[in-house]
Amino acid sequence: MLRFIVQRLLVTALVIAVTSMVAFSLVHLTGDPAAAMAGENAAPEDVEAIRRTYGFDRPIWEQYLTWVGRFLAGDFGRSHYLKLGVGEVLAEHMPVTATLGVLALAFALGLSIPLGVAAALRPNTIVDRVALWIAVAGQALPSFLFALGLIYVFGVLLRWLPVSGDATWQHFILPSVALGYYATPAIMRLTRSGMMEALQSDHVRTARAFGLSRWRVVVRHGLRHAIIPVVSLAAVQLGFMLGGSIVIETVFSLKGLGYLAWQSIQRADIEVIQAILLVIAATYAVLTLLADILNAALDPRIRIG
Amino acid sequence: MASIASATAAPVLALSPGRVALGRTLRHGGFWVGGGILLVILVAAILAPLLTAHDPTWQDLGKRLVPPVWDARGSWEHPLGTDQLGRDYLARLIYGGRISLLIGFATVLISGAIGTALGIAAGYWGGRVDLLINFVLTIRLTLPVVLVALVVVALAGNSLTILMLVIGLLLWDRFAIVTRSATQQIASREFIVAAQAIGSSTGRILFKEILPNITGPLIVVASVELAHAILLEAALSFLGLGVQPPLFTWGLMIAEAKNQLFFRPWLIAVPGAALVALIFAINLVGDAVRDVTAPEGRA
Amino acid sequence: MTGPLLEVRGLKVEIAVPGGMTRPVRGVDFSVAAGETLAIVGESGCGKSLTSLAIMGLLPRAARLAAETIALKGLSLIGLSESGWRRLRGERIAMIFQDPMTALDPCYRIGDQMAEVLRQHRPVSAEAARQRALELLTRVGISSPEQRLTQFPHQLSGGLRQRVMIAMALLCEPELIIADEPTTALDVTIQAQILHLLAEIQRDTGIGLILISHDLGVVAGVAHRIAVMYGGEIVEIGERDAILGRPLHPYTEGLMHSIPVPGETRRGETLGFIPGTVPRQTGELTRCGFLERCPYATGRSAAGPVPLREAADGRLVRCVLPLDGSGRDPAAWTRQAEGV
Numbered sequence: 001m002l003r004f005i006v007q008r009l010l011v012t013a014l015v016i017a018v019t020s021m022v023a024f025s026l027v028h029l030t031g032d033p034a035a036a037m038a039g040e041n042a043a044p045e046d047v048e049a050i051r052r053t054y055g056f057d058r059p060i061w062e063q064y065l066t067w068v069g070r071f072l073a074g075d076f077g078r079s080h081y082l083k084l085g086v087g088e089v090l091a092e093h094m095p096v097t098a099t100l101g102v103l104a105l106a107f108a109l110g111l112s113i114p115l116g117v118a119a120a121l122r123p124n125t126i127v128d129r130v131a132l133w134i135a136v137a138g139q140a141l142p143s144f145l146f147a148l149g150l151i152y153v154f155g156v157l158l159r160w161l162p163v164s165g166d167a168t169w170q171h172f173i174l175p176s177v178a179l180g181y182y183a184t185p186a187i188m189r190l191t192r193s194g195m196m197e198a199l200q201s202d203h204v205r206t207a208r209a210f211g212l213s214r215w216r217v218v219v220r221h222g223l224r225h226a227i228i229p230v231v232s233l234a235a236v237q238l239g240f241m242l243g244g245s246i247v248i249e250t251v252f253s254l255k256g257l258g259y260l261a262w263q264s265i266q267r268a269d270i271e272v273i274q275a276i277l278l279v280i281a282a283t284y285a286v287l288t289l290l291a292d293i294l295n296a297a298l299d300p301r302i303r304i305g
Numbered sequence: 306m307a308s309i310a311s312a313t314a315a316p317v318l319a320l321s322p323g324r325v326a327l328g329r330t331l332r333h334g335g336f337w338v339g340g341g342i343l344l345v346i347l348v349a350a351i352l353a354p355l356l357t358a359h360d361p362t363w364q365d366l367g368k369r370l371v372p373p374v375w376d377a378r379g380s381w382e383h384p385l386g387t388d389q390l391g392r393d394y395l396a397r398l399i400y401g402g403r404i405s406l407l408i409g410f411a412t413v414l415i416s417g418a419i420g421t422a423l424g425i426a427a428g429y430w431g432g433r434v435d436l437l438i439n440f441v442l443t444i445r446l447t448l449p450v451v452l453v454a455l456v457v458v459a460l461a462g463n464s465l466t467i468l469m470l471v472i473g474l475l476l477w478d479r480f481a482i483v484t485r486s487a488t489q490q491i492a493s494r495e496f497i498v499a500a501q502a503i504g505s506s507t508g509r510i511l512f513k514e515i516l517p518n519i520t521g522p523l524i525v526v527a528s529v530e531l532a533h534a535i536l537l538e539a540a541l542s543f544l545g546l547g548v549q550p551p552l553f554t555w556g557l558m559i560a561e562a563k564n565q566l567f568f569r570p571w572l573i574a575v576p577g578a579a580l581v582a583l584i585f586a587i588n589l590v591g592d593a594v595r596d597v598t599a600p601e602g603r604a
Numbered sequence: 605m606t607g608p609l610l611e612v613r614g615l616k617v618e619i620a621v622p623g624g625m626t627r628p629v630r631g632v633d634f635s636v637a638a639g640e641t642l643a644i645v646g647e648s649g650c651g652k653s654l655t656s657l658a659i660m661g662l663l664p665r666a667a668r669l670a671a672e673t674i675a676l677k678g679l680s681l682i683g684l685s686e687s688g689w690r691r692l693r694g695e696r697i698a699m700i701f702q703d704p705m706t707a708l709d710p711c712y713r714i715g716d717q718m719a720e721v722l723r724q725h726r727p728v729s730a731e732a733a734r735q736r737a738l739e740l741l742t743r744v745g746i747s748s749p750e751q752r753l754t755q756f757p758h759q760l761s762g763g764l765r766q767r768v769m770i771a772m773a774l775l776c777e778p779e780l781i782i783a784d785e786p787t788t789a790l791d792v793t794i795q796a797q798i799l800h801l802l803a804e805i806q807r808d809t810g811i812g813l814i815l816i817s818h819d820l821g822v823v824a825g826v827a828h829r830i831a832v833m834y835g836g837e838i839v840e841i842g843e844r845d846a847i848l849g850r851p852l853h854p855y856t857e858g859l860m861h862s863i864p865v866p867g868e869t870r871r872g873e874t875l876g877f878i879p880g881t882v883p884r885q886t887g888e889l890t891r892c893g894f895l896e897r898c899p900y901a902t903g904r905s906a907a908g909p910v911p912l913r914e915a916a917d918g919r920l921v922r923c924v925l926p927l928d929g930s931g932r933d934p935a936a937w938t939r940q941a942e943g944v
Contacts, residue, residue: 014440015440015443015444015447016447018440018444019444019447019448022444022448023448023453026453026456026457026460027456027460030456030457030460030461031459031460031461031462033460036459036460139588140532140581140584140585140588141577141580141581141584142536142539142540142543142556142580142584143536143540144539144540144543144559145539145559145573145577145580145581148559148563148566148573148577149577151566152566152570156566156567201706202701202703202706202707203706203707203708203709203710205662205701205707206699206701206707206708206709206769207709208662208693209660209662209693209694209698209699209701210693210694210698210699210721210724210772211689211690211691211692211693211694211695211721211724211725212690212694212720212721212724213690213724214686216720216724220712220720221709224709224711225711240449242449243449243450243451243452244449244450244451246449246451246452246455246544247451247540247543247544250544258452261452261455262455262544265455265456265459265546266459266545268459268460273456276452277448277449277452277453277456280449280452281447281448281449284446284447284449285447299710299711300710300711300756300758301710301756301758
């Protein structure tokens with residue numbers, strides 16, 4: 001187990017390192033960062049000045065190493081637009097995105113696991129079809145359109161929930177639903193197939209043959225097994241949600257990382273963009289690592305080899 | 306001698322299930338419904354100039370926000386009304402599908418080529434090649450798609466070409482995953498082993514033996530990614546970093562109407578419905594192909 | 605003694621398949637008394653496992669059950685509610701399965717699984733449940749039971765796991781235990797130990813035991829009575845010594861010939877000696893079900909369905925041949941095996 005964790009840790013570190021290079025080159029090689037920062041109507045001398053100030057004239061690898069060195073030392077750079085340290089800016093926006101991600105995942109799991117279990121208990125019946133339909137029906141909607149639909153129904157027609165900002169917990173309900181709904185089909189399908197397999201297994205037959213209650217048979221001896229792969233999928237989906245939160249945060253004006261990224265892109269705030277890219281990618285890498293470890297920890301056959 | 310005989314006979318045998326699958330696809334209800342909707346949208350996009358007399362970019366500021374015909378104040382002159390710049394909404398709807406479809410198909414070609422090549426290589430050679438490609442795949446999955454697309458488009462300038470390239474370069478992961486496992490399953494089958502044994506060139510084996518045998522899953526992924534690409538373009542346009550005027554797509558139409566949500570929801574509902582119908586149709590066709598080629602793969 | 609412990613009359617199981625109904629169990633009658641071991645023997649597909657699942661109310665959803673009587677001490681099990689079944693299973697009837705590798709839940713410790721069963725049926729504390737589990741693990745001959753309680757199934761050998769299953773079956777002191785091929789998945793030496801253990805427990809507790817096996821050799825040492833099943837019917841049922849001493853049904857005879865000789869054991873369920881396999885028949889039988897594979901078949905075998913007839917020693921046999929054992933030419937088996 002320890003060996004497994006160490007090995008996965010090393011791979012994750014490598015992934016983050018390579019990802020940071022890709023993220024850095026994306027920002028520096030796809031366009032001219034100095035020109036972008038200076039704005040459209042800047043004089044050539046100003047662009048040159050920015051280039052020298054920020055060191056964009058040095059070789060790319062040198063810039064990268066400097067950046068990484070500063071990053072590792074805890075200096076995330078400075079937002080040229082906000083005139084603030086990137087670390088401060090990120091710390092201010094991070095909690096909103098984290099809250100949104102966790103709530104969205106909770107919504108996704110709360111919807112898709114019961115649906116998957118219900119479908120597996122009555123496969124190929126109307127229950128199965130309705131469950132699948134609930135999970136899949138809205139997937140043809142782009143997420144921003146689904147979000148606008150939620151705003152229209154619950155904010156404009158019914159006036160039940162606030163639709164903009166992040167002042168109270170009610171503000172997070174619609175965004176979480178809008179973000180979490182897109183993770184439901186995958187989780188629901190995996191729960192369903194896992195449950196079908198688990199319910200047909202010998203140990204579930206044993207549990208029934210020993211007169212255990214239906215709840216115990218389904219949850220303790222069925223779902224307990226089906227849930228193992230779902231846990232890793234959930235961690236991975238959370239990573240995807242953090243990456244996809246940019247659209248939802250923009251629609252609902254939630255001041256999270258995604259919203260910050262969108263604003264920073266429009267302001268050509270290079271340092272902030274780089275940092276967000278790296279933070280989101282690293283979070284995803286760490287979450288998949290966590291998924292693998294959790295997966296192993298939940299299965300005694302792996303845990304106790 | 307026997308192995309040579311099976312080497313020449315087997316590919317023929319392996320193709321015939323494909324023909325059976327094609328026949329079954331053509332009898333699948335979902336395929337016809339989805340295919341029908343898709344055809345209508347495609348034909349409308351291609352024949353757009355014949356279907357409406359209005360120029361979708363012509364602004365008539367005197368006739369802004371005319372309601373659609375089902376509203377009491379609407380008229381048949383603008384069946385779907387006009388937008389905030391007085392442009393005919395029906396014309397914009399018909400023309401708007403063009404760029405969405407173009408981006409969708411172009412990116413699927415790019416991402417399909419990249420993903421299939423990587424997936425087949427990983428599945429066929431295995432070992433270190435597989436490890437390396439898997440690592441590249443992990444890196445790709447680690448990068449958040451929407452954010453990376455936004456950054457590149459913002460920095461490199463959002464021309465149509467760049468948009469297609471960026472989306473195409475980002476969405477190859479599922480192609481690689483699916484072709485890799487499909488190739489692994491096929492690579493050990495006897496007709497491949499036999500082809501290797503009689504000294505067929507690797508290129509011949511990859512293109513003539515493996516590729517034709519993984520078309521089923523490839524079509525399914527292509528349908529998923531076609532929908533994915535169109536949705537991604539719509540999201541980028543919605544965030545203001547997709548296609549730029551005078552070009553426009555349904556996603557951009559929704560973005561432009563975003564502030565009208567409270568009072569004129571139809572401005573969002575109309576392109577939204579078109580987008581949903583398109584995605585729904587693509588999914589139906591994809592599901593039909595999946596049902597027919599791999600029925601056990603259904604959820 | 606008043607009446608049997610378990611009484612089964614006219615048990616039928618039908619399963620809908622594309623294009624009709626298969627009838628894997630077609631009218632089975634038997635009873636088990638307290639303190640008795642009944643062995644049900646037959647090849648795979650003869651209906652013995654479905655018979656036991658029917659008694660437990662665990663038939664697959666696709667299967668349809670019909671029976672005149674299935675009763676445990678006068679309590680009818682036909683149409684029992686789900687909660688009625690739960691009070692019965694594990695409490696009054698316990699079941700031991702074929703593969704101890706998969707029958708225990710790999711996610712929970714042995715002690716937790718045993719406690720879960722006991723506490724489902726008895727209002728006892730966790731500690732009391734642990735003590736009871738410990739006691740039974742000791743009873744089934746497991747050394748260092750304390751340690752086993754905290755282990756996961758995959759940490760135990762197959763034989764140990766089957767002992768755990770037996771201990772679990774004994775938790776609530778059931779009246780009847782059904783053991784479905786309890787030794788098939790085990791090594792030969794372990795097989796003997798487990799059978800010995802089952803026989804010993806049966807003797808000490810006086811419970812009824814139904815032992816299901818494809819191998820007459822396995823049940824020979826422990827059964828009091830033997831029921832031989834073929835094609836969903838009982839073809840011969842009677843006292844062990846009578847049947848093993850002189851089988852009267854040709855199928856029983858074939859099974860006896862195929863008892864593995866020590867040293868050349870066979871694990872599979874195909875019978876080397878009787879050519880062919882159990883045929884799948886959908887409609888009602890119109891002749892002897894064993895006809896195709898019977899070396900002694902006569903014109904009368906095909907004349908109509910064969911009823912069970914009582915032989916002089918009290919056993920029942922489903923065969924048209926004389927029940928005194930005459931009319932059977934031993935060389936017929938060899939001739940048939942050689943395909944003459």
